[in-house]
Structures are given as structure tokens and as C-alpha cells.
Amino acid sequence: MKIIVCIKQVPAKDAPLSISGNWIKESDIGFEMNEPDSYALEEALRLKEKHGGEVLALSLGPERVKQTIKEALAKGADRGIHIVDDNFAQLDPLGSAQILVAAIAKENPDLVLTGLQSEDHGFGQTGVLLAGLLNLPHATIIMQIEVQDGKMKLKRELEAGWFQHIECPLPAVLSIQSGINKVRYATLKGIMAAKKKEIAVIPAESLGVSAEPTQKIEKIYVPSKTKKTEFLTGTPKEMAAKLVEKLRFEARVI
Amino acid sequence: MKILVITEQRQGKWNNTSFETLAAAQQIAAATSGTISAVVIGKGVAAFADELAAKNVAEVLLIGHELLEHYTPDGYCVALKQLIESTKPDLVLFPHTYQVRDFVPKLAAMMGKGMIGDCVGFRDEAGKLVFVRQMFQGKTVADVSFTGNAPWFASFQSGAFRADLLEPRASGKAPVQAVNVCLKPEDIRTKPLDLFKEAKSAVDLTQAPLIVAIGRGIKAPENIPQAEAVAKAIGGEIAASRPICDEGWLPMERQIGSSGQTVAPKLYLALGISGAIQHVVGMKGARTIVAVNKDSNAPIFEIADYGIVGDIFEIMPALTEELQKAKG
Numbered sequence: 001m002k003i004i005v006c007i008k009q010v011p012a013k014d015a016p017l018s019i020s021g022n023w024i025k026e027s028d029i030g031f032e033m034n035e036p037d038s039y040a041l042e043e044a045l046r047l048k049e050k051h052g053g054e055v056l057a058l059s060l061g062p063e064r065v066k067q068t069i070k071e072a073l074a075k076g077a078d079r080g081i082h083i084v085d086d087n088f089a090q091l092d093p094l095g096s097a098q099i100l101v102a103a104i105a106k107e108n109p110d111l112v113l114t115g116l117q118s119e120d121h122g123f124g125q126t127g128v129l130l131a132g133l134l135n136l137p138h139a140t141i142i143m144q145i146e147v148q149d150g151k152m153k154l155k156r157e158l159e160a161g162w163f164q165h166i167e168c169p170l171p172a173v174l175s176i177q178s179g180i181n182k183v184r185y186a187t188l189k190g191i192m193a194a195k196k197k198e199i200a201v202i203p204a205e206s207l208g209v210s211a212e213p214t215q216k217i218e219k220i221y222v223p224s225k226t227k228k229t230e231f232l233t234g235t236p237k238e239m240a241a242k243l244v245e246k247l248r249f250e251a252r253v254i
Numbered sequence: 255m256k257i258l259v260i261t262e263q264r265q266g267k268w269n270n271t272s273f274e275t276l277a278a279a280q281q282i283a284a285a286t287s288g289t290i291s292a293v294v295i296g297k298g299v300a301a302f303a304d305e306l307a308a309k310n311v312a313e314v315l316l317i318g319h320e321l322l323e324h325y326t327p328d329g330y331c332v333a334l335k336q337l338i339e340s341t342k343p344d345l346v347l348f349p350h351t352y353q354v355r356d357f358v359p360k361l362a363a364m365m366g367k368g369m370i371g372d373c374v375g376f377r378d379e380a381g382k383l384v385f386v387r388q389m390f391q392g393k394t395v396a397d398v399s400f401t402g403n404a405p406w407f408a409s410f411q412s413g414a415f416r417a418d419l420l421e422p423r424a425s426g427k428a429p430v431q432a433v434n435v436c437l438k439p440e441d442i443r444t445k446p447l448d449l450f451k452e453a454k455s456a457v458d459l460t461q462a463p464l465i466v467a468i469g470r471g472i473k474a475p476e477n478i479p480q481a482e483a484v485a486k487a488i489g490g491e492i493a494a495s496r497p498i499c500d501e502g503w504l505p506m507e508r509q510i511g512s513s514g515q516t517v518a519p520k521l522y523l524a525l526g527i528s529g530a531i532q533h534v535v536g537m538k539g540a541r542t543i544v545a546v547n548k549d550s551n552a553p554i555f556e557i558a559d560y561g562i563v564g565d566i567f568e569i570m571p572a573l574t575e576e577l578q579k580a581k582g
Contacts, residue, residue, distance in 0.1 A: 013470075014549075017393055024394075093359065094368045120390055123371060125359035128327075132360035137443035138327060140356045157513060158449070159269075159352050165447035177513075179500030214368025218384060218397040223553070229545075229561045239562050240572035243544065244580050246560055251542040253521040254464065254488060254577075 001053035001147070001170075003044040004109040005077070006100060006130070008034040009061055009068040010120040022217045023089050033068045036115025040176040042183045043145065044113050045076045051147055054078045056107065060099055061088045066199065073194035074186035080197065081107075085204035092213045093121075097129035102207035105134065112173040116141065127175035139168050140175035255288035258315075258343040260295065260334065262351055263302050264325065265449070271349030273417035275410045278376070279347050280310060280421055285378040291315050291341065292428075295333060297323035300430075307428045310421040314430045315341070321437045324446040327357035333435040335364055340433075343405050345383070350409035362407040369407035370398050372531075374414040391530040392553035412512070412535055457491060457507055463520045464490030467510055467537070468498055471526015471547060471566050475503040480570040481525055487577035490521070495533040511536035526566045529554025 011017065015029035033041075044055045057072035059065045060083040069080035083103055085091070091099070104112060112134070117124030131138030143163065144155035152168045157177050168174075186194075230246070232239045247254045259279045261272035279290050289312040294303045296318065303316040317337060321329050338346060338361075348354040350372045362369040375386040377397070384397045385408055400406040459465060466485040472478060478492075485492045492508060499509040510517055511533040518539035525546050527533060530553070537543070538557050545558035546569050555561045562569055 011390070016551075017390055019394065022396075024390075092368055094363055097363070122387075122389055122391065124355055125369065125371060128356065128359040129363050132331075132363040138360070139444060141352055153447075157352070159512065160516070161451050161514075162449060163452065164449045167445040167447060169443060178496065182502070212402055214362075214400065214402055215370055215398055216401050218399055220389065220394050220396045222551075223388070223392070223395040223556060227543075227557055227559065229555050229558045231561045231563065236564060236568035236572040237576075239564065240569060240576040243560060243562065243573065244576040247521065247542070247544070248580060251521070251559065253542050254580075 001047060001051050001110045002056070002107065003047060003053060003111045003113060004056045004058050004104055004107060005037070005041045005044045005072070006112065006114045006126060007037040007041060007057055007059045007068060007072055008115075008118045009059060009065045010034045010118055013119070019220050019222070022220055024220070031064055031068070033071055034115055034118050036117060036119070036176070036178045038115070038183045039178050039180050040113040040115045041072055041075060041077065042181045043176050045184070046181065047111070047145065047147065048076075053110070056081060056109070058100065058103060059083070060085055060096060060204070062086045069199055070194055071186060073197045073199070074191045075184055076190060078197065080199035081202065082199055083202045083204050083207070090217070092215045093123040093125040093129060094214050095209075095211055097126055097133055098209045098211050099204050099207055100126070101130055101133040102209050103202060104130065110171045112136075112171075114173070114175050116175055116177055127173050131173035134173065136171055136173050137168050138173040138175075139166055141177045142174050143177050143180050145174065255283070255286040255345060256341075256343045257283055257288050257290045258293055258338065258341065258346045259290060260293045260346065260348050261302070261306065262349055262353055263294070263296060263299060264353075268302070269349060269351055269353075270417060271351055271410070271412045273420050274412065274415040275347050275349040276306075276309060276311070277417055277420040278410050278415040281415070282345070282376060282378075282383070286383070288344075291343070293317065293337065295322055295330065303430045304427075307430050308423055309428070310423050311428050313428050316430055316432045317435055318432065319435055319437050321439065321442060325353055326442045326444055326446055327360060328442045328444065329437060330357050331361045331364060332437055332441045334361055336435045337433055338365065338405055346405050346407050348407070348409040350411050354409050358407060358409060365405065367402075367405060367407060368400070369409070370400065371409045372411050373408055374411050388531055391528065392534065393551065411531070413538065452506075459491055459493055459508065459510065459515045459517050462491040462517070464488050465493050465510075465517060465519045465521070465537075465540075466490050466523045466525065467493040467495065467527060468504075468525050469495040469527030469533070470497050472498065472503075475501070477567070478503060480567070483574045484523070484525070484570055484577070487574045487581070488521075488523070490523075493517075495527050495530070524554050524558070525570065527554050528552045529556070
């Protein structure tokens with residue numbers, strides 16, 4: 001099976017966010033692999049181990065994104081594709097998907113995997129859009145994949161504890177639910193092996209995608225508080241004592 | 255503005271976010287002198303259409319088809335595309351459910367349009383609709399607007415609008431109109447099989463009056479007993495945000511959030527939980543919320559009644575001791 005995993009690089013979870021224009025200031029913060037995508041990568045690697053084939057790590061973004069592709073290669077992906085686009089953060093979901101599709105279509109994969117959503121924009125649309133643009137069947141929020149006789153039996157998560165099995169032909173696009181597997185760490189051997197692996201660099205403008213954006217981020221801001229929080233201060237012991245007091249005599253919940 | 259609201263039902267039950275979205279549509283209609291058509295889609299769902307006809311909407315559109323008995327993204331996309339092409343709405347609204355995120359981006363893309371998903375509000379700015387949605391896991395909010403021509407697609411987050419504000423119809427019932435769609439078996443490429451629940455868990459967190467919940471801040475499974483000690487001292491149940499259960503540090507049945515349980519206890523004590531929206535939707539109904547987090551900008555503080563900015567590893571033992579002392 002030839003599997004393409006779409007991986008986004010996002011600001012590190014503990015990165016302090018400061019707003020700049022209609023995005024965040026990127027200059028002083030660290031970046032990491034979007035955690036939901038790491039589950040998709042792991043699932044691709046497991047499918048390859050079971051059924052053979054090839055795993056490609058595909059990422060769209062500025063130069064810094066290469067580090068995340070290298071991490072995917074170190075974990076076991078065979079090849080990387082970096083679509084270079086410095087204006088990436090301003091793309092709308094459809095625009096990103098159109099650019100990704102232009103690169104994916106050339107590779108003719110059996111399966112395209114994405115994580116559930118990104119931890120920055122959080123649009124959660126890429127997988128479904130890729131399927132629409134590639135005219136492939138798809139399924140989302142996947143908790144289990146079994147491949148047999150050219151098709152897949154999938155376990156899909158629904159709300160409130162419900163699940164559903166579905167059957168899906170190949171080729172297809174799947175969005176993977178976080179927690180589907182235990183993500184592996186890169187080994188030293190993997191990191192060394194990654195140095196010899198190929199990363200194809202494709203300038204986004206060379207893909208000839210020229211769609212008008214369908215939506216625009218007008219403004220980003222810190223949300224106004226809906227509830228008045230009473231902050232407790234002091235030493236840990238003092239704060240704990242104050243909290244117990246508040247919960248007993250003010251909120252009267254214990 | 256002509257607004258279509260696509261409601262959602264499964265196996266004879268409403269997804270209640272449908273009513274919240276209808277209420278949102280009524281507010282948008284009021285702001286833009288718009289009209290609302292409520293849409294029911296499925297097989298044998300006339301009773302759902304009849305129920306919507308009692309709401310303050312201009313009409314109810316009923317798409318019934320053999321092949322829509324069970325949800326499939328292909329079936330819903332093909333059917334709704336025909337409806338949208340024939341009714342020519344300006345705005346198509348959806349409840350932001352797992353099902354909606356499974357097909358609506360594709361439906362919009364099939365028409366060359368985009369979707370603004372998971373919105374928590376809207377504003378009418380001199381005739382231009384601006385949608386409000388969270389980004390960076392709730393740490394920031396963004397105003398997003400559509401560019402280009404209608405139809406525009408948007409979905410509203412569960413809990414963003416109040417279903418009890420949904421206006422009933424002043425008198426009589428709105429007309430229910432059946433809409434025929436052309437759908438063939440070969441249009442549908444995936445095959446839905448059984449719906450099931452995993453083995454029922456022993457704990458029912460929805461019934462627990464006091465919940466102590468842990469998030470990423472707990473750092474390692476060997477630290478969980480410290481949180482369990484707090485739970486024991488307070489007489490509550492231990493729960494967690496999704497990453498903790500994904501790691502296998504606590505069983506999935508103890509997960510609070512959109513993919514886990516939704517709870518509304520008397521007290522929700524959040525330890526090292528940042529407050530990503532997927533978690534918050536599962537607990538924001540708690541009467542009293544306490545948040546302990548080292549990051550003073552963590553979104554959990556936005557909904558907390560009491561906040562402690564500090565290291566949970568210092569607070570947990572101190573709190574256990576104080577709780578035990580209080581109990582005498």
C-alpha cells in the first residue's frame with residue numbers, strides 16, 4: 001500500500017501566543033508536529049508493517065516545516081514531500097486542500113491519512129476536503145482500520161460513546177481519531193536512517209493552484225471572559241485552605 | 255437573507271444541537287430580515303418534519319429517500335447538493351456534530367464553496383455577517399467572514415446557542431414540503447454497518463456530584479495517585495481530559511468531553527487541564543468550577559469560578575490535607 005500522511009506543523013503546546021495582525025507572532029515560538037497527525041502517521045506506519053508498501057509524509061508550510069517532515073522520516077516514513085508556502089497560515093481550508101491535492105494526485109496513493117484537526121486553526125476539514133477534491137470515498141474519526149481484499153473495515157467514533165463499523169473501498173481518505181494507537185518515538189537508528197531519506201521540495205506556486213479564498217480571518221483576539229473568576233493567592237497551603245473554605249461556605253458544594 | 259437549517263436525527267432521536275442551530279438561525283434571520291427553511295433528511299422522518307413545523311420557520315423541507323435511511327457522507331452530499339441548487343439559499347447552517355464534520359466540508363467543496371465550522375457566535379456588521387470561532391484550542395477567538403458569492407456554509411458548536419430560546423410559531427403550522435432527490439445506490443461508496451456502544455462502564459460520571467479531573471498537567475501516570483487522593487478526600491470521582499485516556503493512563507470511561515461523557519456536577523475541580531473546547535463542552539454545565547493550572551492564560555480560567563495559578567504538584571497534597579482537616 002502506498003500511504004500519504006498529511007502532517008501539519010503547529011505552534012508548540014506551551015508556546016506563549018501573542019497576536020500580530022490577523023495571525024500570531026511566529027518569530028519567538030517553537031513549533032511541533034500537530035499531535036492528532038502523529039496518530040495518523042503511526043497508523044500509516046503500522047499499516048505498512050502489516051501490508052507492506054510505502055509511507056510518504058506530506059507537509060505544507062514555510063521552511064521550518066522540514067523539521068517535522070524529518071521527524072516523520074525518523075519514525076519510519078520512507079519519503080517526505082514539502083510544499084513550500086510562506087503564506088500558509090492565511091490559507092483557508094479549501095485553499096490548503098487544493099494545494100495538497102495537486103501534490104497528492106501525482107503520487108496516486110492507495111490511502112491518504114490525516115489527523116482529526118489541527119491544534120492551531122482547528123478547522124478539522126482537510127481530510128474531508130481532500131476526499132471531495134480527489135473524488136475518493138472517505139471516513140472520519142477512525143478508531144480502527146482493517147484492510148482486506150482491497151477494501152477496509154473501519155471503526156468510526158460517534159458522539160456520546162457510540163461507535164459504528166463501516167466498509168470503505170480503496171483508494172480512500174481517512175481522518176484518524178487521536179488515541180487510536182500508541183505513538184512511537186523515533187529511535188537513534190531511525191534518526192540516522194532519516195538523514196539518507198529524500199524530501200522532495202515543491203514550491204506551492206509551481207502547482208498552479210489559483211483558487212480564490214472562500215473565507216477570511218478578519219481578526220484574532222483573546223476571548224472576553226464570560227464568568228468572573230476569583231483567583232486565590234498565597235502559598236500552596238494557604239491557597240488550598242482558602243479553596244476549601246470557599247467550597248464549604250461560599251459555593252456550599254462540599 | 256434566505257437561510258437553510260439542516261437538522262440532524264439518528265435512529266428516531268434528534269441531535270439536540272439541531273434546535274440550538276435553529277435558534278441561531280432565528281437570531282440571524284431577525285438581524286438580516288431573513289427567512290428560515292428547516293430541513294429534515296432521512297427515511298421515514300415525516301414526524302420530525304411535523305415537529306419542526308411548530309417552530310417559527312417559513313417552511314419545513316423534507317427529504318425522504320430509501321438510501322438515506324442510514325447516514326453516509328456520499329448520500330447526504332448528493333441529496334443536499336440538489337436541495338441547495340434548487341432552493342438557492344444564501345446561508346446553509348448545520349449543528350457542528352461529528353456527522354456534520356464528516357460531510358459538510360465536502361458538500362461545500364462540491365459547490366466550490368467553503369465552510370466556516372464550529373462557530374460559537376455571529377455578528378451582523380453593517381450587512382456583513384461575521385462568524386466567531388475559536389482557534390488555538392480556545393486560547394484565541396477569530397472573526398471569520400465569507401468572501402465570494404453565496405451559498406455560504408457554517409456550523410454552530412454545541413452549547414453556543416440556547417435551544418430554549420427557539421421561538422415557536424405564533425399560530426398554526428409551517429408548511430411541510432417534500433423534496434425529491436435523485437440518488438442511486440452507486441452514488442454511495444461507503445457501507446454503514448452496525449452501530450454499537452463499547453461494554454458499559456462501571457462508573458456513571460453523569461451521576462457524580464463531585465468530580466476531580468486531570469489533564470496533561472499531570473505529566474505521568476505515576477502522578478495520578480496524588481489526584482486520586484484529592485478525589486478521595488473530597489468524596490468525588492476521578493475523571494480526565496481526552497489526552498490522559500488516549501495515553502491509557504485512565505480508562506476511556508473516565509473521559510469528559512465531546513467524545514466522552516457530558517457532566518454537570520455540583521463541583522468540577524480541573525487539575526492541569528488547559529480547557530480545550532473539546533473538554534469544556536463536556537463540563538461547562540458544572541455548578542461550581544475550580545481550575546488549577548500553571549498557565550494563567552489557560553482557557554479553563556474563562557469558565558472557572560475559582561482559580562489557582564500554580565503547580566498542581568504543590569496544590570494537590572496541600573488540598574488533600576486541607577480537605578481531610580475540614581472533614582475532621
